[in-house]
Every structure is written in C-alpha cells, then in structure tokens.
Amino acid sequence: MGMAKKSKSTRFDFIHEARMRSFVAAVVGLTLTGVALFACLRLFDVYQSKLDEASEGTPQQFVLYAARDLYPGVRVEESDVFALAIPLGAIHPDMATVPEHIVGKYPKEPILRNEIIRLERIANPEKGEGLNAILPRDMRAISIDISNGAALSGNLTPGSYVDVLSTINPDDDAAPIITKTIAQSLFVLAVNDEVISLTPQQERNGHKRPRPTVTLLVTPDQAEWVAQAILTTSVYLTLRNDLDDRFEAVPGVDIGALLARLEIEEAPPARAPRPKPSPPPELEAVAPTEVLVIRGDRVEDVEVESDAAPRSP
Secondary structure, three states: OHHHHHHHHHHHHHHHHHHHHHHHHHHHHHHHHHHHHHHHHHHHHHHHHHHHHHHHOOOEEEEEEEOOOEOOOOOOOHHHEEEEEEEHHHOOOOEOOOHHHOOOOOEOOOEOOOOEOEHHHEOOHHHOOOHHHHOOOOOEEEEEEOOHHHHHHHOOOOOOEEEEEEEEOOOOOOOOOEEEEEEEEEEEEEEEOOOOOOOHHHHHOOOOOOOOEEEEEEOHHHHHHHHHHHHHOEEEEEEEOOOOOOOOOOOOEEHHHHHHHHOOOOOOOOOOOOOOOOOOOOOOOOOOOEEEEEEOOEEEEEEOOOOOOOOOO
C-alpha cells in the first residue's frame, strides 16, 4: 500500500511540474513578443519623426497629374488634371506645374490616369503644334458629322477603330440603292459629342445645332473616298475590335440582294380534301308474314298480310 501511494504521488508531482513549465514558457513567450512589438513601434516612430523633420525644411512644388486617360486629339480640360506637391529636388523641368501648361491643348500621345504630365507629350500651339502634331507622315485627318446610326449611341471614343459604310441612292429610278464598305479599320483621333444648346430666340431665328463630329486617321486615297461619300451619300460608321486589323472583301448589298436573303420559300400546295365516306347500303325491308302472339298461357303463330315491298340497294 505504501508503494502504491508513493507511485501516485510521484506521478501527480510530475504532471503538475510539466504544467507549470508550460505556463512559465507561455508567459515568457508573450512577454518577449510584447517587447518586440513595442521595440518595432518605437523604431517606426523614430523613423517617421526623422522623415517629418527632414521634410519640414524641404521645399516642395505642385506638379500636375492626369485625372483620367488622355488621348491624342482630345482637348485637355481643367477637370482632366489634378495637382500634388512633391519635393522640389524631384521635379523634372519637363513636368507640367501649372494648368496653363496643358489646359486647352492636345496630347501628342496617350497619357494614362494618375501619370505625371510631361510637357514634351503635349502639342504646343505656339510652335504650330495641334492635331497635326500627332499625325504620322503620309497620313491625313478628316472629320465626319455623325448622326442616327453613325453615332453608335455614344460608344465612339478616341482610340477606337471603325469601318466607313456608304449608302448610295442613285438619281436613276431604275438603279437600286446600294450600301458598300469604302474604308476599313480607321483609327478614331477625336470625338466631339458636345452639342450647343440654343435659346428659343436662336431657334426662331433659324440657328441650327452643330452635329457631333468624329475625326478619323486616313490615307490620302481614303480621304478622297470618304469626302466623296460625305458629299453625295449617307455615311455610317461601324465599330470594330481594337485587335481586329483584318481587311475583308465585302461585295456590298443592294435591295435585290437584301430581298434575296429575306426571301421566303413558297408554301407547299394545299392537300386535296379527303373524300367523304359513302353512306352504308340500306338493307332490304322484309315484311313479316307471321307474328308470335301470347295470350295468357297460350302461344300461337298468326299469319299477317303486308303491302310493303322490299327495297333494292
């Protein structure tokens, strides 16, 4: 009995000692973690204070950033830019620092949103730079008034690619109206979708609202085709994928081709009505000659005379 009690006591002491060691280790670990965190926070505070002290005496200046994506041929407005202060030593002489440097001018190339605006990327009108500054050599820019289907419901933006369709209505009544694609994959330089609103007095005086216009990048040959189409036909634009640079041969469509495509096959002839079934043949009426007569408990056959003659089928 004494040995059993001693063994149980020893086992209890071992378990208790193990638990105490685990508790002490956990307390020590938490303490060290807290000390490390405090040291890191203290170090960050020191670094931040040093940075603040260094920046207090550093002169700064505002530079302009793009508030949205800016495209060539699209006039820069005040709402298209914003300003942030940076150390004066980090400013490059080519950076735009005041709105007058870029507002009202045109980018020569795309400028991404939140990008610092550099003057070398803005066309300078004083140097004769405008839309012509972004045109490649041997290329031209031509503007088209857009309305109805040509407007693409406001989906046209600078940088898009379009095809130009021309619908021709000949003076000769015998000639059909035809629609043909006269140019493919033209780059959109600019889109002016601002329509000036007129006062009632201006409308009574016959003033007309200007139509929105889209400016396309074309070759000299394409410029002639588009100009002729604008003057003599109805022009429409179709939007295409930016990565789709394939040129497809399209024959054009006239009213005959359209009707042929919409033509409905002739309906099959109606079936002949089914013949009505003939009535069943009438059976001969046979005049009875004998009748069975029952009177009480007597049963007898009685002959009857009839004048009815049998029918023939």
